[in-house]
Amino acid sequence: MRVLSNQLSEHVDETVHLEGWLHKKRLLGGLTFINLRDRGGVVQALLKDPTEVDKLKGVHIGSILELDGVVVREARAPGGVELHDVKLNVVVPVVYEPPIEIDKPLSHKPENLDTLFEHRSLGLRNLNEAKVFYVRSMLLKYIREFLYSKDFVEIQTPKLVANAAEGGAEVFKLDYFGKPASLAQSPQLYKQVMVGVFERVFEVGPAFRAEPSATTRHVSEVTMLDLEMAFIHGHEDVLNMVQALLYAVVTKVWEQHGDILNDLKAPKPLLKDKFPRYSMKQIHELYAKENQTDMSGEVDLTPDEERWICEYAKQHDGCEAVFATDLPRSKMKFYHMAKDDASALSADLLFKGLELATCPQREHRYDQLKQQMEAAGISIDDHAYQFYLQAFKHGMPAHGGCGFGIDRLVEKVVGLGNIKEAILFPRDINRIVP
Amino acid sequence: MRVLSNQLSEHVDETVHLEGWLHKKRLLGGLTFINLRDRGGVVQALLKDPTEVDKLKGVHIGSILELDGVVVREARAPGGVELHDVKLNVVVPVVYEPPIEIDKPLSHKPENLDTLFEHRSLGLRNLNEAKVFYVRSMLLKYIREFLYSKDFVEIQTPKLVANAAEGGAEVFKLDYFGKPASLAQSPQLYKQVMVGVFERVFEVGPAFRAEPSATTRHVSEVTMLDLEMAFIHGHEDVLNMVQALLYAVVTKVWEQHGDILNDLKAPKPLLKDKFPRYSMKQIHELYAKENQTDMSGEVDLTPDEERWICEYAKQHDGCEAVFATDLPRSKMKFYHMAKDDASALSADLLFKGLELATCPQREHRYDQLKQQMEAAGISIDDHAYQFYLQAFKHGMPAHGGCGFGIDRLVEKVVGLGNIKEAILFPRDINRIVP
Numbered sequence: 001m002r003v004l005s006n007q008l009s010e011h012v013d014e015t016v017h018l019e020g021w022l023h024k025k026r027l028l029g030g031l032t033f034i035n036l037r038d039r040g041g042v043v044q045a046l047l048k049d050p051t052e053v054d055k056l057k058g059v060h061i062g063s064i065l066e067l068d069g070v071v072v073r074e075a076r077a078p079g080g081v082e083l084h085d086v087k088l089n090v091v092v093p094v095v096y097e098p099p100i101e102i103d104k105p106l107s108h109k110p111e112n113l114d115t116l117f118e119h120r121s122l123g124l125r126n127l128n129e130a131k132v133f134y135v136r137s138m139l140l141k142y143i144r145e146f147l148y149s150k151d152f153v154e155i156q157t158p159k160l161v162a163n164a165a166e167g168g169a170e171v172f173k174l175d176y177f178g179k180p181a182s183l184a185q186s187p188q189l190y191k192q193v194m195v196g197v198f199e200r201v202f203e204v205g206p207a208f209r210a211e212p213s214a215t216t217r218h219v220s221e222v223t224m225l226d227l228e229m230a231f232i233h234g235h236e237d238v239l240n241m242v243q244a245l246l247y248a249v250v251t252k253v254w255e256q257h258g259d260i261l262n263d264l265k266a267p268k269p270l271l272k273d274k275f276p277r278y279s280m281k282q283i284h285e286l287y288a289k290e291n292q293t294d295m296s297g298e299v300d301l302t303p304d305e306e307r308w309i310c311e312y313a314k315q316h317d318g319c320e321a322v323f324a325t326d327l328p329r330s331k332m333k334f335y336h337m338a339k340d341d342a343s344a345l346s347a348d349l350l351f352k353g354l355e356l357a358t359c360p361q362r363e364h365r366y367d368q369l370k371q372q373m374e375a376a377g378i379s380i381d382d383h384a385y386q387f388y389l390q391a392f393k394h395g396m397p398a399h400g401g402c403g404f405g406i407d408r409l410v411e412k413v414v415g416l417g418n419i420k421e422a423i424l425f426p427r428d429i430n431r432i433v434p
Numbered sequence: 435m436r437v438l439s440n441q442l443s444e445h446v447d448e449t450v451h452l453e454g455w456l457h458k459k460r461l462l463g464g465l466t467f468i469n470l471r472d473r474g475g476v477v478q479a480l481l482k483d484p485t486e487v488d489k490l491k492g493v494h495i496g497s498i499l500e501l502d503g504v505v506v507r508e509a510r511a512p513g514g515v516e517l518h519d520v521k522l523n524v525v526v527p528v529v530y531e532p533p534i535e536i537d538k539p540l541s542h543k544p545e546n547l548d549t550l551f552e553h554r555s556l557g558l559r560n561l562n563e564a565k566v567f568y569v570r571s572m573l574l575k576y577i578r579e580f581l582y583s584k585d586f587v588e589i590q591t592p593k594l595v596a597n598a599a600e601g602g603a604e605v606f607k608l609d610y611f612g613k614p615a616s617l618a619q620s621p622q623l624y625k626q627v628m629v630g631v632f633e634r635v636f637e638v639g640p641a642f643r644a645e646p647s648a649t650t651r652h653v654s655e656v657t658m659l660d661l662e663m664a665f666i667h668g669h670e671d672v673l674n675m676v677q678a679l680l681y682a683v684v685t686k687v688w689e690q691h692g693d694i695l696n697d698l699k700a701p702k703p704l705l706k707d708k709f710p711r712y713s714m715k716q717i718h719e720l721y722a723k724e725n726q727t728d729m730s731g732e733v734d735l736t737p738d739e740e741r742w743i744c745e746y747a748k749q750h751d752g753c754e755a756v757f758a759t760d761l762p763r764s765k766m767k768f769y770h771m772a773k774d775d776a777s778a779l780s781a782d783l784l785f786k787g788l789e790l791a792t793c794p795q796r797e798h799r800y801d802q803l804k805q806q807m808e809a810a811g812i813s814i815d816d817h818a819y820q821f822y823l824q825a826f827k828h829g830m831p832a833h834g835g836c837g838f839g840i841d842r843l844v845e846k847v848v849g850l851g852n853i854k855e856a857i858l859f860p861r862d863i864n865r866i867v868p
Contacts, residue, residue, distance in 0.1 A: 039632055063829050094829045121630065122824060153568060155571070176866050177644070194858070197564050197567075220611075221592055387554060396498070406590075424628070433821070
């Protein structure tokens with residue numbers, strides 16, 4: 001019966017059977033120590049019997065081993081226990097030297113990212129590298145728990161679409177049985193239609209952007225959390241929900257996995273349950289004043305302003321999450337609701353210097369929506385939009401939501417420097433392998 | 435403060451505020467009754483005051499209403515309560531007649547599927563239609579709960595890939611910044627690599643098959659649960675895990691949502707916690723004998739055999755889920771493990787007449803894998819496969835898993851006749867809209 005490495009402290013003085021990867025091998029004062037890795041972590045084993053030690057000759061890191069031995073307390077070993085009197089069985093011998101030291105994390109410096117991904121399959125076997133993706137899975141788990149508790153229903157909408165023009169970014173195009181098609185940039189139109197069914201819906205899935213830009217913030221395939229909620233009584237209801245989500249999820253992951261986050265040297269974020277709100281205009285003005293820079297020509301926030309306002313809010317409000325509100329009308333999508341001539345009922349959620357989500361109220365009035373579509377150059381007779389318009393023609397309540405970047409959330413929670421490091425196998429303009 | 439329709443029995447004799455869609459309107463013995471739909475369900479309201487009744491003139495189904503009224507017990511009303519002394523506010527009036535009767539489910543007959551999807555945005559507002567997708571979301575929730583309890587880690591792998599040749603079906607191709615790329619048919623290679631990191635992984639996501647066939651079983655975009663587990667001690671470990679998953683999830687959804695499934699007239703499946711196993715050869719022989727048909731030329735199971743063996747197992751084993759084992763070697767993929775010259779260590783999970791999952795053990799031995807890749811016509815020097823081979827070169831334990839069709843699971847749990855009815859916005863050879 002197999003025991004996992006993280007269960008050993010329950011088996012002190014017992015003989016146990018372990019299975020895993022040879023993670024590390026070293027000689028120390030004439031003694032052979034090996035580390036065995038399994039899904040519970042690593043355990044250190046001390047090999048004394050020359051017959052057992054001999055079995056490791058020519059056997060490299062990554063080999064699959066079975067160990068039978070006695071668990072003893074050993075304060076200097078990882079986990080406080082060690083395996084003694086070990087009988088070893090090499091189940092799958094590895095005959096090749098590893099190209100990287102799996103025991104040491106690969107460099108995440110910008111100039112080394114190619115090496116990181118070239119050796120991704122092995123690099124992820126590093127305990128800390130794996131922890132990034134364990135944290136990622138827990139963040140998604142807690143997101144779902146939060147949303148279920150608020151009556152959201154999870155949906156899956158198609159990624160192959162006739163027209164992905166709603167987003168604004170470049171789209172990937174393909175041939176769909178002789179018809180032109182695109183890869184969905186977001187589930188925008190579908191999730192709005194589904195608000196007409198369930199009131200509150202969310203989807204976690206891939207979104208595709210043919211982004212020609214090579215930045216630390218962009219990849220061509222992202223994992224998005226899209227949520228949408230109806231019967232709101234103002235835009236503030238949307239912001240409050242997104243705020244409660246981020247607060248709950250970050251708080252919970254630190255509560256439940258603070259040890260892992262500390263192993264990763266993740267910076268614990270300063271958060272309040274009410275995030276400060278600054279209008280775009282305020283941010284431009286505050287930034288200009290503090291940095292003696294003229295921002296009057298800027299419509300969007302610059303990346304530097306996004307970093308700066310989060311730092312400012314950290315100092316002034318004790319919170320590293322900020323809503324930048326009153327986004328400019330000129331950047332408004334056809335499905336957003338206008339606030340006035342200058343701005344939209346939309347806000348960006350910034351977290352530790354990075355935009356995680358845009359959180360608009362939607363235009364739910366059929367006649368107004370049709371006008372906005374036509375103003376955006378979309379024919380309201382276009383067959384691809386009929387299902388969308390049908391929902392509004394037959395009654396849609398006030399609603400809003402957000403597209404929330406999961407990769408960016410992981411990046412900021414873990415404290416990485418580039419969105420790609422938060423993705424197992426990222427896609428950018430130069431990278432479609434591995 | 436808004437109260438939901440399914441909370442009303444807690445507010446008898448109180449005045450409450452409701453918000454929702456006008457779902458139905460009728461005159462009965464000179465009295466006006468309306469049904470209001472919200473995310474809790476529907477509530478019936480009785481309008482007597484002519485001023486209030488007048489507000490509904492020219493106001494059609496789908497209009498967004500606010501109702502203030504007193505909750506009274508009324509056994510004949512849905513939910514056992516009714517709203518009286520109603521004050522009504524039309525928040526968003528709908529001025530168009532609905533093209534379908536939302537109160538009545540649309541026909542799911544094969545010849546009416548085009549109508550079903552043409553009116554999808556409204557048809558889903560039918561309470562029973564929506565319940566199909568609520569059940570779907572709960573099935574996915576219970577799947578995740580089960581897998582988390584077994585130490586599986588959820589991953590996200592790329593859908594834009596250099597080479598999707600692993601599947602066998604046709605792939606969608608696209609231009610990726612000047613390079614050829616495909617849409618992933620499955621996360622096969624990625625999830626196997628991730629077994630080297632976490633031992634047990636799963637992914638729920640879209641998979642793309644350029645299926646030119648128009649059947650009740652195929653669509654070009656499916657939602658797949660892909661799971662993979664390592665350190666197995668034989669193929670049987672994989673089958674036992676998949677069996678436990680299906681058993682747990684179906685049992686739980688019936689326990690928790692039997693009322694909804696009964697509303698949908700879903701047939702409660704007969705399941706045992708150990709599913710019968712029949713080899714392909716046995717099934718061919720049993721079928722041939724019972725149906726006086728010669729099946730000796732068949733490699734795969736025919737759809738009719740799949741239905742028949744499930745019916746057979748229902749009668750003989752008291753279980754509507756069956757494993758068809760010892761799949762023929764001739765259908766084996768390069769990453770499967772052979773059992774002998776004739777068959778692979780692979781089994782199909784059949785449930786109520788439909789294949790839900792193929793559950794093979796994988797070839798984990800580096801040298802053997804390279805041979806099988808070359809035999810399948812793949813160059814082992816192909817850059818696109820290096821990340822995959824790297825994992826095996828540096829140690830992979832025995833492992834196996836499955837690709838499990840979520841849409842098909844929903845179809846069979848709910849008792850639908852076509853995979854498309856289990857998908858919000860299905861994609862087939864003729865359908866990319868809505």
